[in-house]
Amino acid sequence: MSGRETAGDRPRAGGLAPAAVALAATLAVLLWLLAGTPGTLYWGFAGAPVAMVPAIVACRAIGSQVRLARPVRSFWRQLQVACTFLLAAGVIALCRANNETGLSPYIGVPALLGVLLLIVAFLRLPIGERTVLGWCRALLDGATVAVAGTLVFWYVVFDLAPAGTSLVARVAAAAVGVGGVLLLVVIGKAAAAPGAAVHPASLRLLTVAPMAGVASGALLITGPDAGRLALSVLALPLVGLAVTGAALLQRRSLGAPARPATGTAGRSVFNLLPFVAVTATAVLVISVSARDMNARQRTVIVGAVLIAGFVVARQLLSLRENTLALRGIRRQQAELERLALSDTLTGLPNRTRFGVALADRLENRQPATALLIDVDDFKMINDTLGPAAGDQLLYHVAQRLREHCLPGELPARLGGDEFAVLLPDEEPAAVEAAAARLLAALGEPFRVGDQQLLVHASAGIAVAGTGETADEVQRNADIAMYAAKESGKASWVRFEPRMRQDMVHHARLASELHNAIVRGELRLVYQPVFDLVTGRLAGAEALVRWQHPVRGFVSPADFIPVAERSGLIVPLGAWVLREACAQLSRWRAAHGAAAIESINVNVAVRQLREAGFVDEVAAVLSEHGLTSGNLILEVTESSVVDGWQVRDTLRALHEMGVRLALDDFGTGQSSLSLLREFPVDVLKLDKSFVDGIASGADRGRLAVAAAVAQLAEYLQLKTVAEGIENAEQRDRLREMGYRYGQGYFMARPLPAEECGALMSATPVPARFTSA
Helix, strand or coil, X not given: CCCCXXXXXXXXXXXXXXXXXXXXXXXXXXXXXXXXXXXXXHHHHCHHHHHHHHHHHHHHHHHCCCCCCHHHHHHHHHHHHHHHHHHHHHHHHXXXXXXXXXXXXXXXXXXXXXXXHHHHHHHCCCCCCCCHHHHHHHHHHHHHHHHHHHHHHHHHHHHHCCCCCCHHHHHHHHHHHHHHHHHHHHHHHHHHCCCCCCCHHHHHHHCHHHHHHHHHHHHHHHCCHHXXXXXHHHHHHHHHHHHHHHHHHHHHCCCCCCCCCCCCHHHCHHHHHHHHHHHHHHHHHHHHHHHHCCHHHHHHHHHHHHHHHHHHHHHHHHHHXXXXXXXXXXXXXXXXXXXXCECCCCCCECHHHHHHHHHHHHHCCCCXXXXXXXXXXXXXXHHHHCHHHHHHXXXXXXXXXXXXCCCCCEEEEEECCEEEEEECCCCHHHHHHHHHHHHHHHCCCEEECCEEECCCEEEEEEECCCCCCHHHHHHHHHHHHHHHHHCCCCCEEECXXXXXXXXXXXXXXXXXXHHHHHHCCEEEEEEEEEECCCCCEEEEEEEEEEEXXXXXXXXXXXXXXXXXXXXXXXXXXXXXXXXXXHHHHHHXXXXXXXXXXXXXXXXXXXXXXXXXXXXXXHHHHHHCCCCHHHEEEEEEHHHHCCCHHHHHXXXXXXXXXXXXXXXXXXCCCCCHHHHHHCCCCEEEECHHHHCCCCCCCCHHHHXXXXXXXXXXXXXXXXXXXXXXXXXXXXXXXXXHCCCEECCCCCCCCECHHHHHHHCCCCCCCXXXXXC
């Protein structure tokens, strides 16, 4: 399957063949009539069974569609039973094959049962308010039409029927006619109801059945021979054709997006049927009174009819006024719903509308996939160009999604720079192709004002599983999206159950980390920094460790990412800063001039975004009797380019006198412009450039290490080599010009007491020291 196919695009087998058979049977009967009814009457009556069999097949196929709502499936199954009775009527008519006046009870009974079953099927659909008042209105309308229809047919049956027509035949024809009138009212109510469960076009097409019943009830008694025969042989084929056509329309709508409720019940022409019934009864009363009453009685009857007519006219005017008022109210309601379910900036559906659409598909057992899309590094763009440009970019992203979504796919903006697309599919290949298509579209440059921006996005895919709710599917897509972010951005990741387990593990670990900070389960160790020339201890880097009471030792590689994701890195970093400064103060008090001058503390980008971080550093230094020169803050290269707020914080710290070190230099976004703009004091060469440097086999690493040393010397920066593991590496780095280094060869991270003991050694042996 190609990536551009969706559930709504695939052809659905089994819907067109029944309609084609019913159409062929109807056309054959029509041609037989136009040809002057050659042969016996059996040829004409044979069209009814031929047309009704595919109608039953079509209803059965629709009733077994699990993706349809349960009430809709039940409706089509009941329609199948009704068509079975109509098929029985058609077979009996074929066996009798006559053009007699009236309707044989052998045909009328199954036909009437079929009509009654159709009425029950439509009554079980939403036809208005499910309240006592709503049911009373519906019953009164039905009673009005039924009584009027009975009176009219009764008059037709007894006064206009040809002599010799049996009473049973006349009653059977009249009963089918009255049933058709009632069915027409019920279908009209169902079709006019807001948010009709069955496809509205299907309901409108099904009105052929009651119209055929009404026409049969009248023409089988009062019609001429040619008209009576035409209706006898064409009524059931037309019903079969209407049913198969309605089933075809319902089947075609399976992959279409959900139709919003239009709320047009008050505008339906079917609501006028009770008034038509009253008018018809009035005409009938006048006709009867003109023959059977004297002048004074006729005057009274005519006056009563006129009063009834005036009341009807008044009600029609009130109905029109109410309809206009209701139309205005519903327009306002629709506008309020649109505003409530739409994003004001982009015009796309918002989070609420997306959730409702997803929930509807899941409730109706339709395939659904949530594609969650997040613009990469949008904060940097927003901070650099300003909020107005950021809003323009989000608007263009929304339009790009709208343009590249296929029919049946629903794009939405969930908030901020987060978008989503509801895909009507569950095939892995199809949804992955859709994700690739949309991300490729967003990868094209955007024109924002007078600038052209190239942005990328990350996406998470979550295919709805059996029994999952809309919230669960969206949460799964969110988990997958974050996995795509962590894997390098500008890509998509499909949700796997293990991701939820990882997320639960991270959440549990974050809770335990919060308790660990409060309960004092954390401790600091110190990685010594040595002077590579003299062998003296030149500094120390504070490293946090966690000894869990149950888990035991928890690696920083496990809990630091959890702290960054959960926001606990801020209180954790504050604790590390305070504890490291307190320990430096204790060392200075215990060892005097022999103590190290400064302590190195790692700072996360989340801390640098905090508005009060500079004041916090100043307060901690003052609390422990230290100066700004006693602190070196280590930041990563990615932190430096995070945004203007981080850059302002770093400049404020540097102006205060706190020294800044670029940690893991060479692995991030290293550039000469970065060193020129960033107020750096120390470059820490990453361990990856130290490995293998002694043998000289990796000339690339050797060249980078040498270039960093020369650059630092030219810029008058302090250089520290990380991860020294043997004497050969230490000597080679010293020859290159590196003055300071740290690594397991010289000393592992040590507790405060052991690190303090090294300060009294003069010089410190540059050797491996166990923790």
